[in-house]
Amino acid sequence: xxxxxxxxxxxxxxxxxxxxxxxxETYSDPNNxxxxxxxxxxxxxxxxxxERHENISVSELLKKLKITKQSLNRVLNDLFKKKMVLxxxxxxxxxxxxxxxxxxxxxLFDEIFIFxxxxxxxxxxxxxxxxxxxxxxxxxKMANG
Amino acid sequence: xxxxxxxxxxxxxxxxxxxxxxxxETYSDPNNxxxxxxxxxxxxxxxxxxERHENISVSELLKKLKITKQSLNRVLNDLFKKKMVLxxxxxxxxxxxxxxxxxxxxxLFDEIFIFxxxxxxxxxxxxxxxxxxxxxxxxxKMANG
DNA sequence: TAATTTGGTCAGTTATATTGACATATTAAC
DNA sequence: GTTAATATGTCAATATAACTGACCAAATTA
Numbered sequence: 290x291x292x293x294x295x296x297x298x299x300x301x302x303x304x305x306x307x308x309x310x311x312x313x314e315t316y317s318d319p320n321n322x323x324x325x326x327x328x329x330x331x332x333x334x335x336x337x338x339x340e341r342h343e344n345i346s347v348s349e350l351l352k353k354l355k356i357t358k359q360s361l362n363r364v365l366n367d368l369f370k371k372k373m374v375l376x377x378x379x380x381x382x383x384x385x386x387x388x389x390x391x392x393x394x395x396x397l398f399d400e401i402f403i404f405x406x407x408x409x410x411x412x413x414x415x416x417x418x419x420x421x422x423x424x425x426x427x428x429x430k431m432a433n434g
Numbered sequence: 435x436x437x438x439x440x441x442x443x444x445x446x447x448x449x450x451x452x453x454x455x456x457x458x459e460t461y462s463d464p465n466n467x468x469x470x471x472x473x474x475x476x477x478x479x480x481x482x483x484x485e486r487h488e489n490i491s492v493s494e495l496l497k498k499l500k501i502t503k504q505s506l507n508r509v510l511n512d513l514f515k516k517k518m519v520l521x522x523x524x525x526x527x528x529x530x531x532x533x534x535x536x537x538x539x540x541x542l543f544d545e546i547f548i549f550x551x552x553x554x555x556x557x558x559x560x561x562x563x564x565x566x567x568x569x570x571x572x573x574x575k576m577a578n579g
Numbered sequence: 580t581a582a583t584t585t586g587g588t589c590a591g592t593t594a595t596a597t598t599g600a601c602a603t604a605t606t607a608a609c
Numbered sequence: 610g611t612t613a614a615t616a617t618g619t620c621a622a623t624a625t626a627a628c629t630g631a632c633c634a635a636a637t638t639a
Contacts, residue, residue: 295563301551304570305460306486309479310577312457313500315450329594334454341451348616355458360596362618384605384616406446412576418440423565424572425449431557432455476626493585505627507587529585529636 319404326371326397331364333401336390339374340398344387346379373397463553464546471516471542476509478546481535484519485543489532491524518542 316330323333338353339345347365351358365388368374373394379385390398413421461475468478483498484490492510496503510533513519518539524530535543558566 296555296558296566298547298551300570301554302482302486302547304554304573305550306482307570307573307577308457308460309482311573312453314577315453317500331595337447337451337454341447346616347618355462356595357597358617359598359619363595379616382606382616386617402443402447405450406443409446409449409576410441412578413441413572416572416575420568420572421441423568425445425452427558427561427565427569428449428452428456430561431554432452432459433557474625491585492587501626502628503586504588504629508626524585527585527637531586 314408315405319401322397322400322404326373328367328397331360332368332373335361335364335368336373336394336398336401339388339394340390343389346385346387348385350388368394459553460550463549467542467545467549471518473512473542476505477513477518480506480509480513481518481539481543481546484533484539485535488534491530491532493530495533513539 316333318324318330318333323329326332334354335350338350342349342353345353347358347361351361354361365374369376371393372391375389375391375394376386377389379387416424461478464478468474471477479499480495483495487494487498490498492503492506496506499506510519514521516538517536520534520536521531522534524532561569
């Protein structure tokens with residue numbers, strides 16, 4: 290393991306702690322919004338991934354979420370029932386189910402997004418563009434386990 | 435809400451997605467290590483917080499974790515039984531139980547830390563110091579919900 | 580003394596995940 | 610054209626980490 294001389298153990302431990310807090314704050318339920326539909330964090334994550342990746346297939350979604358299809362299916366069926374997500378057959382491969390947000394899903398996504406955006410803006414209002422861009426680049430490097 | 439002109443909605447959505455992935459990757463590895471003691475992520479988080487904040491009280495721990503004391507107590511009792519965490523009465527306030535890592539806890543913490551450190555080094559080996567420092571500063575701003 | 584804080588505990592419930600087994604339709608390979 | 614692999618779905622049982630609500634004891638503060 291090559292050493293990063295500017296990164297001491299204590300700083301790494303701090304980083305690890307911070308990542309937990311930031312994750313939790315970013316995803317800390319826009320609770321009241323989700324509870325209206327008896328949805329939880331699992332539904333929120335699916336909504337967000339489907340929004341970001343329109344026409345994503347179930348198996349691609351599974352790879353991103355790293356959960357079992359049984360778990361995903363429970364959540365997905367909830368979302369279908371409440372008209373949040375639409376499915377259509379894949380045109381190239383008819384076995385695939387391609388997913389995208391339905392009207393209700395877009396509404397709910399936006400409602401959640403407003404909370405998150407607000408929170409991020411509050412946090413970053415005094416940060417310069419360079420910092421935020423570098424922040425995102427480092428995040429990208431760390432995201433691909 | 436003041437606008438951050440350099441941050442478009444799509445970039446914020448990307449950020450939110452990345453934060454999820456980074457959290458998961460940072461906290462996912464040490465599973466085999468934890469399973470040896472039938473511990474889970476909940477135990478890991480307590481270990482890490484107690485390591486970072488020696489002599490933390492139960493109520494401070496609760497504030498950081500944002501879970502109920504019933505949840506924490508289950509985890510904490512597991513850790514006591516396996517000699518991972520030590521408690522001592524607060525000297526100023528005898529109601530308080532101050533927590534720190536026991537010998538076994540230090541060993542387990544280190545085992546987990548090696549995984550996480552390795553992963554972070556892999557991710558950041560081509561990043562300059564400035565990026566990583568700015569990354570951490572932005573994280574700090576975002577961590578205080 | 581009375582109220583508050585710190586911590587613990589019992590019991591029941593919910594949300595999200597797991598494993599394993601099995602089923603169906605579609606596509607790819609031989 | 611049969612066989613194998615892929616994409617998806619479903620039933621059932623289990624685990625984990627959280628929750629709510631009720632209640633208790635000891636120590637500190639007002």
